[in-house]
Amino acid sequence: MSANAEAGRALELLRKLGGLSRGACAERAGLRLEELTGAEEGHNPGALERLAVFHGVDAEELTGAIVKPADDAPAATVFLLHSAYQDFDAADLAPLTRALHGARVLAALDLGMGGGRTATRLAMGPVSCAGPQPRDAARQGYRLARRVRDDLRLGDAPLDDLPALCEQRLGVAVTRAQISTEGLRAASILDAERAAAAAVLSMDDLELSNNPRLTRVCLAHELCHLLFDPTKPGSVQVALDDADSATRTAKPSPGALLESRAKGFAAEFLIPHRGVSALLGGRADATSDRTEARQRVSLVREHFDTPWKIASLHLGNLGWIDRGLAQQMGDEGAGGGVSRPLSSLLCDDETPLLAQKLLATHPLDASLPADVLTRDDPPAWLDGVRATAAANARAALDLCLARAREALRAGRPRAAAFAVGERLDDYLLDADWPAAAALLDAIDVTEFPPAVLTAALVATRPVPDALQRTRTAFFGRAIEAMRARGALSEAELADIESRLR
Numbered sequence: 319m320s321a322n323a324e325a326g327r328a329l330e331l332l333r334k335l336g337g338l339s340r341g342a343c344a345e346r347a348g349l350r351l352e353e354l355t356g357a358e359e360g361h362n363p364g365a366l367e368r369l370a371v372f373h374g375v376d377a378e379e380l381t382g383a384i385v386k387p388a389d390d391a392p393a394a395t396v397f398l399l400h401s402a403y404q405d406f407d408a409a410d411l412a413p414l415t416r417a418l419h420g421a422r423v424l425a426a427l428d429l430g431m432g433g434g435r436t437a438t439r440l441a442m443g444p445v446s447c448a449g450p451q452p453r454d455a456a457r458q459g460y461r462l463a464r465r466v467r468d469d470l471r472l473g474d475a476p477l478d479d480l481p482a483l484c485e486q487r488l489g490v491a492v493t494r495a496q497i498s499t500e501g502l503r504a505a506s507i508l509d510a511e512r513a514a515a516a517a518v519l520s521m522d523d524l525e526l527s528n529n530p531r532l533t534r535v536c537l538a539h540e541l542c543h544l545l546f547d548p549t550k551p552g553s554v555q556v557a558l559d560d561a562d563s564a565t566r567t568a569k570p571s572p573g574a575l576l577e578s579r580a581k582g583f584a585a586e587f588l589i590p591h592r593g594v595s596a597l598l599g600g601r602a603d604a605t606s607d608r609t610e611a612r613q614r615v616s617l618v619r620e621h622f623d624t625p626w627k628i629a630s631l632h633l634g635n636l637g638w639i640d641r642g643l644a645q646q647m648g649d650e651g652a653g654g655g656v657s658r659p660l661s662s663l664l665c666d667d668e669t670p671l672l673a674q675k676l677l678a679t680h681p682l683d684a685s686l687p688a689d690v691l692t693r694d695d696p697p698a699w700l701d702g703v704r705a706t707a708a709a710n711a712r713a714a715l716d717l718c719l720a721r722a723r724e725a726l727r728a729g730r731p732r733a734a735a736f737a738v739g740e741r742l743d744d745y746l747l748d749a750d751w752p753a754a755a756a757l758l759d760a761i762d763v764t765e766f767p768p769a770v771l772t773a774a775l776v777a778t779r780p781v782p783d784a785l786q787r788t789r790t791a792f793f794g795r796a797i798e799a800m801r802a803r804g805a806l807s808e809a810e811l812a813d814i815e816s817r818l819r
Contacts, residue, residue, distance in 0.1 A: 493517075
Protein backbone atom coordinates (compact mmCIF):
# COMPACT_ATOMS: atom_id res chain seq x y z
CA MET A 319 0.00 0.00 0.00
CA SER A 320 1.36 3.45 -0.94
CA ALA A 321 2.07 6.12 1.66
CA ASN A 322 -0.90 8.22 0.48
CA ALA A 323 -3.17 5.17 0.55
CA GLU A 324 -2.12 4.39 4.14
CA ALA A 325 -2.70 8.00 5.13
CA GLY A 326 -6.10 7.96 3.41
CA ARG A 327 -7.10 4.81 5.28
CA ALA A 328 -6.06 6.46 8.56
CA LEU A 329 -8.15 9.53 7.72
CA GLU A 330 -11.15 7.32 6.99
CA LEU A 331 -10.76 5.64 10.37
CA LEU A 332 -10.37 8.99 12.12
CA ARG A 333 -13.62 10.12 10.49
CA LYS A 334 -15.48 7.00 11.62
CA LEU A 335 -13.96 7.22 15.09
CA GLY A 336 -15.31 10.76 15.27
CA GLY A 337 -18.79 9.58 14.28
CA LEU A 338 -18.94 11.47 10.97
CA SER A 339 -20.39 10.36 7.65
CA ARG A 340 -18.45 11.29 4.50
CA GLY A 341 -20.95 14.03 3.69
CA ALA A 342 -20.87 15.57 7.17
CA CYS A 343 -17.09 15.41 7.32
CA ALA A 344 -16.68 17.01 3.88
CA GLU A 345 -19.03 19.85 4.84
CA ARG A 346 -17.28 20.54 8.13
CA ALA A 347 -13.82 20.33 6.56
CA GLY A 348 -14.77 22.67 3.69
CA LEU A 349 -14.27 20.03 0.98
CA ARG A 350 -16.41 18.65 -1.81
CA LEU A 351 -17.55 15.08 -1.27
CA GLU A 352 -15.46 13.86 -4.20
CA GLU A 353 -12.37 15.56 -2.76
CA LEU A 354 -12.84 13.83 0.57
CA THR A 355 -13.46 10.48 -1.13
CA GLY A 356 -10.30 10.89 -3.20
CA ALA A 357 -8.23 11.77 -0.13
CA GLU A 358 -9.48 8.75 1.82
CA GLU A 359 -8.68 6.55 -1.18
CA GLY A 360 -5.18 8.05 -1.46
CA HIS A 361 -5.71 9.90 -4.75
CA ASN A 362 -5.83 13.55 -3.65
CA PRO A 363 -2.73 14.68 -1.70
CA GLY A 364 -3.95 18.29 -1.40
CA ALA A 365 -7.26 17.31 0.16
CA LEU A 366 -5.43 14.73 2.28
CA GLU A 367 -3.41 17.49 3.93
CA ARG A 368 -6.52 19.59 4.53
CA LEU A 369 -8.28 16.63 6.09
CA ALA A 370 -5.30 15.98 8.33
CA VAL A 371 -5.56 19.59 9.55
CA PHE A 372 -9.30 19.11 10.13
CA HIS A 373 -8.73 15.95 12.16
CA GLY A 374 -5.90 17.64 14.07
CA VAL A 375 -3.06 15.28 13.10
CA ASP A 376 0.33 15.79 11.49
CA ALA A 377 -0.07 15.09 7.74
CA GLU A 378 3.60 14.25 7.21
CA GLU A 379 3.65 11.74 10.08
CA LEU A 380 0.42 10.24 8.76
CA THR A 381 2.07 9.28 5.48
CA GLY A 382 4.50 7.27 7.60
CA ALA A 383 1.58 5.45 9.26
CA ILE A 384 2.01 7.40 12.51
CA VAL A 385 -0.85 9.26 14.16
CA LYS A 386 0.55 12.33 15.91
CA PRO A 387 -1.82 15.06 17.08
CA ALA A 388 -0.90 18.55 15.94
CA ASP A 389 -0.17 20.97 18.79
CA ASP A 390 -2.32 23.75 17.34
CA ALA A 391 -5.45 21.75 16.53
CA PRO A 392 -8.27 23.21 18.66
CA ALA A 393 -10.99 21.19 16.90
CA ALA A 394 -9.24 17.85 16.51
CA THR A 395 -11.53 14.89 15.88
CA VAL A 396 -9.52 12.74 18.28
CA PHE A 397 -8.05 13.96 21.56
CA LEU A 398 -5.16 11.78 22.75
CA LEU A 399 -5.02 12.22 26.48
CA HIS A 400 -1.61 10.99 27.58
CA SER A 401 1.75 12.49 26.70
CA ALA A 402 3.42 9.07 26.91
CA TYR A 403 1.92 8.29 23.49
CA GLN A 404 1.35 11.49 21.60
CA ASP A 405 1.89 9.41 18.50
CA PHE A 406 0.91 5.82 17.81
CA ASP A 407 0.72 3.32 14.97
CA ALA A 408 -2.06 4.20 12.53
CA ALA A 409 -2.93 0.49 12.33
CA ASP A 410 -4.33 0.78 15.85
CA LEU A 411 -7.05 3.14 14.65
CA ALA A 412 -8.90 0.12 13.24
CA PRO A 413 -9.45 -1.77 16.53
CA LEU A 414 -10.23 1.51 18.33
CA THR A 415 -12.85 2.34 15.71
CA ARG A 416 -14.40 -1.12 15.93
CA ALA A 417 -14.46 -0.92 19.71
CA LEU A 418 -16.19 2.47 19.69
CA HIS A 419 -18.70 1.24 17.15
CA GLY A 420 -19.54 -1.66 19.47
CA ALA A 421 -19.92 0.84 22.31
CA ARG A 422 -22.30 2.93 20.19
CA VAL A 423 -24.38 -0.16 19.47
CA LEU A 424 -24.50 -0.88 23.18
CA ALA A 425 -25.47 2.73 23.95
CA ALA A 426 -28.22 2.72 21.32
CA LEU A 427 -29.72 -0.49 22.67
CA ASP A 428 -29.50 0.79 26.23
CA LEU A 429 -31.11 4.12 25.39
CA GLY A 430 -33.85 2.31 23.50
CA MET A 431 -34.68 0.57 26.78
CA GLY A 432 -34.64 3.67 29.00
CA GLY A 433 -30.96 4.51 29.15
CA GLY A 434 -30.30 3.44 32.73
CA ARG A 435 -26.73 2.26 32.16
CA THR A 436 -25.79 5.34 30.16
CA ALA A 437 -27.34 7.66 32.72
CA THR A 438 -25.50 6.01 35.61
CA ARG A 439 -22.14 6.40 33.82
CA LEU A 440 -22.77 9.99 32.76
CA ALA A 441 -23.74 11.03 36.28
CA MET A 442 -20.24 10.26 37.57
CA GLY A 443 -17.94 12.63 35.71
CA PRO A 444 -15.82 14.22 34.46
CA VAL A 445 -13.88 15.46 37.49
CA SER A 446 -10.87 17.78 37.47
CA CYS A 447 -7.69 15.99 38.53
CA ALA A 448 -6.20 16.77 41.94
CA GLY A 449 -2.58 17.83 42.30
CA PRO A 450 0.07 19.08 42.26
CA GLN A 451 1.69 15.83 43.44
CA PRO A 452 0.91 12.28 42.27
CA ARG A 453 -0.10 11.33 45.82
CA ASP A 454 -2.84 13.99 45.71
CA ALA A 455 -4.22 12.50 42.51
CA ALA A 456 -3.98 8.95 43.92
CA ARG A 457 -5.95 9.95 47.04
CA GLN A 458 -8.58 11.45 44.78
CA GLY A 459 -8.68 8.11 42.93
CA TYR A 460 -9.47 6.42 46.25
CA ARG A 461 -12.40 8.78 46.84
CA LEU A 462 -13.74 8.28 43.34
CA ALA A 463 -13.53 4.49 43.67
CA ARG A 464 -15.53 4.61 46.89
CA ARG A 465 -18.08 6.85 45.17
CA VAL A 466 -18.53 4.35 42.32
CA ARG A 467 -18.87 1.44 44.74
CA ASP A 468 -21.48 3.40 46.70
CA ASP A 469 -23.43 4.49 43.60
CA LEU A 470 -23.49 0.94 42.23
CA ARG A 471 -24.25 -0.49 45.68
CA LEU A 472 -21.29 -2.84 45.49
CA GLY A 473 -20.49 -2.67 49.18
CA ASP A 474 -16.98 -3.81 50.14
CA ALA A 475 -17.10 -7.31 48.67
CA PRO A 476 -14.73 -8.65 46.00
CA LEU A 477 -15.82 -7.88 42.45
CA ASP A 478 -16.71 -10.91 40.36
CA ASP A 479 -16.93 -10.58 36.56
CA LEU A 480 -15.53 -7.07 36.11
CA PRO A 481 -16.11 -6.86 32.31
CA ALA A 482 -19.74 -7.84 32.88
CA LEU A 483 -20.06 -5.17 35.57
CA CYS A 484 -18.70 -2.55 33.15
CA GLU A 485 -21.13 -3.52 30.41
CA GLN A 486 -24.23 -4.32 32.43
CA ARG A 487 -24.08 -1.54 35.04
CA LEU A 488 -22.30 1.27 33.17
CA GLY A 489 -22.72 0.50 29.46
CA VAL A 490 -18.95 0.36 28.87
CA ALA A 491 -18.07 -2.02 26.02
CA VAL A 492 -15.08 -4.23 26.86
CA THR A 493 -13.00 -5.84 24.11
CA ARG A 494 -9.53 -7.17 23.36
CA ALA A 495 -7.52 -6.36 20.25
CA GLN A 496 -4.19 -6.93 18.58
CA ILE A 497 -2.18 -3.74 19.18
CA SER A 498 0.68 -2.63 16.93
CA THR A 499 2.03 0.28 19.00
CA GLU A 500 5.00 -0.95 20.99
CA GLY A 501 4.36 -1.10 24.72
CA LEU A 502 0.69 -0.11 24.46
CA ARG A 503 -1.20 -2.28 26.93
CA ALA A 504 -4.70 -0.80 27.02
CA ALA A 505 -6.77 2.08 25.72
CA SER A 506 -10.07 3.73 26.56
CA ILE A 507 -12.24 5.49 24.01
CA LEU A 508 -15.01 7.95 24.80
CA ASP A 509 -17.39 9.39 22.22
CA ALA A 510 -17.29 13.15 21.71
CA GLU A 511 -20.55 13.62 23.67
CA ARG A 512 -19.69 10.85 26.18
CA ALA A 513 -22.62 8.88 24.75
CA ALA A 514 -20.56 5.72 24.21
CA ALA A 515 -17.52 4.31 26.03
CA ALA A 516 -15.17 1.41 25.31
CA ALA A 517 -12.15 -0.19 26.97
CA VAL A 518 -9.67 -2.09 24.78
CA LEU A 519 -7.09 -4.46 26.25
CA SER A 520 -4.09 -5.68 24.28
CA MET A 521 -4.00 -9.30 23.14
CA ASP A 522 -0.25 -8.96 22.46
CA ASP A 523 0.94 -7.98 25.93
CA LEU A 524 2.52 -11.17 27.31
CA GLU A 525 2.25 -10.16 30.95
CA LEU A 526 -1.42 -9.32 30.52
CA SER A 527 -2.07 -12.64 28.75
CA ASN A 528 -0.18 -14.69 31.35
CA ASN A 529 -1.69 -13.04 34.42
CA PRO A 530 -5.51 -12.75 34.18
CA ARG A 531 -5.54 -10.95 37.53
CA LEU A 532 -3.66 -8.11 35.85
CA THR A 533 -6.50 -7.85 33.34
CA ARG A 534 -8.79 -6.85 36.19
CA VAL A 535 -6.39 -4.10 37.25
CA CYS A 536 -6.06 -2.75 33.71
CA LEU A 537 -9.81 -2.72 33.22
CA ALA A 538 -10.41 -0.89 36.52
CA HIS A 539 -7.70 1.59 35.45
CA GLU A 540 -9.45 2.24 32.11
CA LEU A 541 -12.79 2.58 33.88
CA CYS A 542 -11.42 5.52 35.85
CA HIS A 543 -10.37 7.23 32.62
CA LEU A 544 -13.80 6.68 31.07
CA LEU A 545 -15.77 7.89 34.07
CA PHE A 546 -13.74 10.82 35.34
CA ASP A 547 -11.08 12.11 32.94
CA PRO A 548 -11.48 15.62 31.49
CA THR A 549 -12.90 15.88 28.00
CA LYS A 550 -12.35 18.16 25.04
CA PRO A 551 -15.63 19.32 23.45
CA GLY A 552 -16.20 17.94 19.97
CA SER A 553 -13.43 15.35 20.16
CA VAL A 554 -13.41 11.62 20.72
CA GLN A 555 -11.14 11.02 23.69
CA VAL A 556 -8.56 8.26 23.50
CA ALA A 557 -6.48 7.50 26.60
CA LEU A 558 -3.45 5.31 25.87
CA ASP A 559 -1.80 3.34 28.65
CA ASP A 560 1.61 1.73 28.38
CA ALA A 561 3.03 -1.23 30.23
CA ASP A 562 6.01 0.59 31.71
CA SER A 563 5.54 3.53 34.06
CA ALA A 564 9.29 4.25 33.95
CA THR A 565 8.63 6.64 31.06
CA ARG A 566 6.90 9.10 33.40
CA THR A 567 8.74 12.32 34.02
CA ALA A 568 9.88 13.50 37.47
CA LYS A 569 7.82 16.68 37.16
CA PRO A 570 4.17 15.62 37.11
CA SER A 571 2.40 16.48 33.85
CA PRO A 572 -1.41 16.52 33.59
CA GLY A 573 -1.24 13.10 31.93
CA ALA A 574 0.96 11.70 34.71
CA LEU A 575 -1.43 12.97 37.37
CA LEU A 576 -4.34 11.32 35.59
CA GLU A 577 -2.34 8.10 35.55
CA SER A 578 -1.72 8.36 39.30
CA ARG A 579 -5.41 8.95 39.86
CA ALA A 580 -6.37 5.92 37.73
CA LYS A 581 -3.86 3.74 39.61
CA GLY A 582 -5.28 4.83 42.96
CA PHE A 583 -8.80 4.25 41.66
CA ALA A 584 -7.98 0.73 40.43
CA ALA A 585 -6.39 -0.24 43.75
CA GLU A 586 -9.28 1.02 45.91
CA PHE A 587 -11.98 -0.18 43.50
CA LEU A 588 -10.61 -3.74 43.53
CA ILE A 589 -9.38 -3.73 47.16
CA PRO A 590 -11.66 -1.37 49.15
CA HIS A 591 -10.25 -0.01 52.39
CA ARG A 592 -13.32 -0.98 54.38
CA GLY A 593 -13.21 -4.48 52.93
CA VAL A 594 -9.56 -4.86 53.94
CA SER A 595 -10.37 -3.75 57.49
CA ALA A 596 -13.17 -6.30 57.70
CA LEU A 597 -10.93 -9.05 56.32
CA LEU A 598 -7.86 -8.39 58.46
CA GLY A 599 -9.72 -7.22 61.57
CA GLY A 600 -8.83 -4.47 64.00
CA ARG A 601 -6.95 -1.35 62.97
CA ALA A 602 -4.08 -0.92 60.57
CA ASP A 603 -0.75 -1.23 62.38
CA ALA A 604 1.84 -0.96 59.55
CA THR A 605 3.68 -4.16 60.41
CA SER A 606 7.37 -4.36 59.52
CA ASP A 607 7.52 -8.11 60.10
CA ARG A 608 8.05 -9.71 56.68
CA THR A 609 6.31 -12.97 57.57
CA GLU A 610 3.23 -11.21 58.89
CA ALA A 611 3.24 -8.83 55.93
CA ARG A 612 3.37 -11.71 53.43
CA GLN A 613 0.48 -13.40 55.17
CA ARG A 614 -1.61 -10.25 54.92
CA VAL A 615 -0.79 -9.71 51.25
CA SER A 616 -1.55 -13.35 50.44
CA LEU A 617 -4.91 -13.19 52.22
CA VAL A 618 -5.92 -9.92 50.55
CA ARG A 619 -4.68 -11.03 47.14
CA GLU A 620 -6.69 -14.26 47.18
CA HIS A 621 -9.81 -12.69 48.67
CA PHE A 622 -9.98 -9.76 46.24
CA ASP A 623 -8.45 -11.65 43.28
CA THR A 624 -5.66 -9.22 42.39
CA PRO A 625 -1.97 -9.47 41.51
CA TRP A 626 0.52 -9.64 44.35
CA LYS A 627 2.08 -6.28 43.55
CA ILE A 628 -1.06 -4.16 43.73
CA ALA A 629 -2.14 -5.94 46.94
CA SER A 630 1.20 -5.30 48.67
CA LEU A 631 1.50 -1.66 47.56
CA HIS A 632 -2.12 -0.90 48.45
CA LEU A 633 -1.72 -2.42 51.92
CA GLY A 634 1.32 -0.19 52.35
CA ASN A 635 -0.67 2.89 51.36
CA LEU A 636 -3.55 1.90 53.65
CA GLY A 637 -1.22 1.47 56.65
CA TRP A 638 -1.36 -2.31 57.07
CA ILE A 639 2.29 -2.82 56.03
CA ASP A 640 5.32 -0.59 56.46
CA ARG A 641 5.59 1.34 53.18
CA GLY A 642 9.24 0.60 52.66
CA LEU A 643 8.62 -3.11 53.17
CA ALA A 644 5.58 -2.99 50.87
CA GLN A 645 7.76 -1.52 48.11
CA GLN A 646 10.34 -4.28 48.59
CA MET A 647 7.67 -6.97 48.53
CA GLY A 648 5.94 -5.62 45.42
CA ASP A 649 7.64 -7.95 42.96
CA GLU A 650 7.93 -11.02 45.21
CA GLY A 651 4.65 -12.77 44.43
CA ALA A 652 3.93 -15.10 41.53
CA GLY A 653 1.50 -14.07 38.83
CA GLY A 654 -1.00 -16.87 39.33
CA GLY A 655 -4.36 -17.64 37.83
CA VAL A 656 -7.76 -16.12 38.42
CA SER A 657 -10.68 -17.55 40.35
CA ARG A 658 -13.37 -15.24 38.97
CA PRO A 659 -14.61 -15.28 35.37
CA LEU A 660 -13.62 -12.88 32.60
CA SER A 661 -16.36 -14.10 30.32
CA SER A 662 -17.21 -10.74 28.77
CA LEU A 663 -13.78 -10.20 27.20
CA LEU A 664 -14.25 -10.81 23.50
CA CYS A 665 -11.99 -10.36 20.50
CA ASP A 666 -11.85 -6.91 19.00
CA ASP A 667 -14.17 -7.34 16.02
CA GLU A 668 -17.20 -8.72 17.89
CA THR A 669 -20.23 -6.87 19.15
CA PRO A 670 -20.04 -6.49 22.97
CA LEU A 671 -21.52 -9.47 24.79
CA LEU A 672 -24.31 -7.48 26.42
CA ALA A 673 -25.26 -5.98 23.05
CA GLN A 674 -25.49 -9.48 21.59
CA LYS A 675 -27.84 -10.55 24.37
CA LEU A 676 -30.00 -7.44 23.98
CA LEU A 677 -30.22 -7.89 20.22
CA ALA A 678 -31.29 -11.49 20.74
CA THR A 679 -34.03 -10.68 23.25
CA HIS A 680 -35.22 -7.19 22.25
CA PRO A 681 -36.17 -6.66 18.57
CA LEU A 682 -35.05 -3.32 17.19
CA ASP A 683 -37.77 -0.68 17.26
CA ALA A 684 -38.24 2.33 15.00
CA SER A 685 -35.59 4.35 16.82
CA LEU A 686 -33.02 1.60 16.27
CA PRO A 687 -33.09 0.70 12.56
CA ALA A 688 -31.67 -2.49 11.10
CA ASP A 689 -28.39 -0.77 10.18
CA VAL A 690 -27.49 -0.71 13.87
CA LEU A 691 -24.60 -3.11 13.20
CA THR A 692 -23.36 -1.51 9.97
CA ARG A 693 -19.71 -0.42 10.10
CA ASP A 694 -19.46 1.22 6.67
CA ASP A 695 -20.62 4.57 8.02
CA PRO A 696 -21.38 5.95 11.47
CA PRO A 697 -24.83 4.79 12.60
CA ALA A 698 -27.78 6.91 11.58
CA TRP A 699 -29.03 6.98 15.17
CA LEU A 700 -25.86 8.50 16.66
CA ASP A 701 -27.25 12.04 16.97
CA GLY A 702 -30.26 10.70 18.86
CA VAL A 703 -27.97 8.73 21.16
CA ARG A 704 -26.00 11.86 21.96
CA ALA A 705 -29.07 13.96 22.68
CA THR A 706 -30.68 11.32 24.88
CA ALA A 707 -27.40 10.71 26.72
CA ALA A 708 -27.07 14.40 27.50
CA ALA A 709 -30.63 14.49 28.84
CA ASN A 710 -30.05 11.41 30.94
CA ALA A 711 -26.89 12.92 32.41
CA ARG A 712 -29.01 15.77 33.77
CA ALA A 713 -31.70 13.45 35.06
CA ALA A 714 -29.24 11.16 36.83
CA LEU A 715 -27.28 13.64 38.92
CA ASP A 716 -29.20 12.88 42.12
CA LEU A 717 -27.95 9.33 42.79
CA CYS A 718 -26.91 10.31 46.29
CA LEU A 719 -30.35 11.85 46.90
CA ALA A 720 -31.88 8.46 46.12
CA ARG A 721 -29.74 6.97 48.90
CA ALA A 722 -30.77 9.80 51.22
CA ARG A 723 -34.46 9.11 50.50
CA GLU A 724 -33.91 5.42 51.14
CA ALA A 725 -32.31 6.21 54.51
CA LEU A 726 -35.23 8.48 55.45
CA ARG A 727 -37.75 5.76 54.60
CA ALA A 728 -35.81 3.49 56.94
CA GLY A 729 -36.04 6.10 59.72
CA ARG A 730 -32.33 7.03 59.58
CA PRO A 731 -32.11 10.84 59.11
CA ARG A 732 -28.43 10.92 60.15
CA ALA A 733 -27.57 8.42 57.41
CA ALA A 734 -29.48 10.58 54.92
CA ALA A 735 -27.54 13.65 56.02
CA PHE A 736 -24.27 11.74 55.73
CA ALA A 737 -25.10 10.63 52.16
CA VAL A 738 -25.61 14.23 51.03
CA GLY A 739 -22.78 15.76 53.04
CA GLU A 740 -20.21 13.15 52.00
CA ARG A 741 -21.03 13.55 48.31
CA LEU A 742 -20.73 17.33 48.52
CA ASP A 743 -17.42 16.90 50.37
CA ASP A 744 -16.17 14.72 47.52
CA TYR A 745 -17.22 17.25 44.91
CA LEU A 746 -15.50 20.11 46.74
CA LEU A 747 -12.31 18.10 47.37
CA ASP A 748 -12.22 17.37 43.64
CA ALA A 749 -12.95 21.01 42.75
CA ASP A 750 -15.98 19.79 40.81
CA TRP A 751 -17.98 22.99 41.28
CA PRO A 752 -20.61 22.29 38.57
CA ALA A 753 -21.49 18.93 40.15
CA ALA A 754 -21.73 20.48 43.62
CA ALA A 755 -23.95 23.27 42.29
CA ALA A 756 -26.15 20.76 40.45
CA LEU A 757 -26.58 18.71 43.62
CA LEU A 758 -27.56 21.76 45.67
CA ASP A 759 -30.08 22.74 42.99
CA ALA A 760 -31.50 19.19 42.99
CA ILE A 761 -32.19 19.13 46.75
CA ASP A 762 -35.89 19.73 47.36
CA VAL A 763 -35.87 21.69 50.60
CA THR A 764 -39.53 20.85 51.24
CA GLU A 765 -38.78 17.11 51.07
CA PHE A 766 -35.71 16.74 53.28
CA PRO A 767 -35.54 17.34 57.06
CA PRO A 768 -33.27 19.92 58.75
CA ALA A 769 -30.54 17.32 59.32
CA VAL A 770 -30.03 16.89 55.56
CA LEU A 771 -30.30 20.60 54.76
CA THR A 772 -27.81 21.61 57.45
CA ALA A 773 -25.44 18.83 56.33
CA ALA A 774 -25.42 20.38 52.86
CA LEU A 775 -24.76 23.82 54.33
CA VAL A 776 -21.94 22.54 56.54
CA ALA A 777 -20.29 20.71 53.63
CA THR A 778 -20.28 23.84 51.46
CA ARG A 779 -18.85 26.21 54.08
CA PRO A 780 -16.50 28.01 53.54
CA VAL A 781 -17.96 28.72 50.15
CA PRO A 782 -15.68 28.76 47.08
CA ASP A 783 -16.32 31.67 44.75
CA ALA A 784 -17.45 29.30 41.99
CA LEU A 785 -20.28 28.06 44.23
CA GLN A 786 -21.20 31.31 45.98
CA ARG A 787 -24.35 32.21 44.04
CA THR A 788 -25.81 28.69 44.07
CA ARG A 789 -25.04 28.20 47.74
CA THR A 790 -26.55 31.56 48.73
CA ALA A 791 -29.79 30.69 46.93
CA PHE A 792 -29.87 27.24 48.55
CA PHE A 793 -29.25 28.78 51.98
CA GLY A 794 -32.26 31.05 51.59
CA ARG A 795 -34.52 28.22 50.44
CA ALA A 796 -33.37 25.93 53.25
CA ILE A 797 -33.93 28.49 56.03
CA GLU A 798 -37.39 29.39 54.75
CA ALA A 799 -38.35 25.71 54.43
CA MET A 800 -37.20 24.95 57.99
CA ARG A 801 -39.06 28.00 59.30
CA ALA A 802 -42.25 27.07 57.43
CA ARG A 803 -42.05 23.50 58.69
CA GLY A 804 -41.78 24.67 62.30
CA ALA A 805 -39.36 21.90 63.17
CA LEU A 806 -36.87 24.33 64.72
CA SER A 807 -37.30 27.25 67.07
CA GLU A 808 -36.41 30.78 66.03
CA ALA A 809 -33.37 30.60 68.31
CA GLU A 810 -32.20 27.45 66.59
CA LEU A 811 -32.75 28.98 63.16
CA ALA A 812 -30.85 32.10 64.20
CA ASP A 813 -27.96 29.91 65.35
CA ILE A 814 -27.88 28.11 61.99
CA GLU A 815 -27.96 31.44 60.15
CA SER A 816 -25.10 32.87 62.20
CA ARG A 817 -22.89 29.79 61.83
CA LEU A 818 -23.62 28.61 58.32
CA ARG A 819 -24.51 31.65 56.22
